Amino acid sequence: MTRTCEPKVPIHVGLRAILDSFTFEEALSAVSHNQMASPAHFLIASREKKIISVEVSPIYTAQIKPENGVLIHTNHICAPAMQKVVVDKPHDDSYHRLKAIDKLVGSLSSDIEASDIFSLLADHDNYPDSICRHENLTKLSHENMETVFSIVMDLTNNKVSVILGNPCLRKEVYSTITC
Structure with missing residues (x-):
């Protein structure tokens, strides 16, 4: 903030x-x-x-x-x-999520599919304030954040894939559009 x-x-x-x-x-x-x-x-x-x-x-x-x-x-x-x-006062979990995604990205192979990225975005390390954010009832309402959608853009193949809501709750991509 x-x-x-x-x-x-x-x-x-x-x-x-x-x-x-x-x-x-x-x-x-x-x-x-x-x-x-x-x-x-x-x-x-x-x-x-x-x-x-x-x-x-x-x-x-x-x-x-x-x-x-x-x-x-x-x-x-x-x-x-x-x-x-610039004075920045972020939520502490932002640093945690950055470390988590950095570690997860390092585990990917070179042939990456949209589903691989969505699996990273569904990570629950530090739940509920994880990469895949869920309602946190211990926080004030104005500080409570949730994942509302996840998007993966494949610029090489002109495809955009979207999951509405938390990616952990969807086993399949909501929509893939070829641009």
């Missing part, structure tokens, strides 16, 4: 600008100039196997490059330079 906010471009407009872009570079440029109203994270990738993690704010923008072709991120600021200029 952060109180860093300025009257600039709302993050949802930034998301739309990324989706409306024709090239990786255009998508990156749409959110790379400290023009977002509040801190957010955008993962930008292309069929040409370009990928970047962009942490944005109204005062600083940071890029995180993949390690061994992999980028992971949870709900806190990860870039050290961004941490120095």
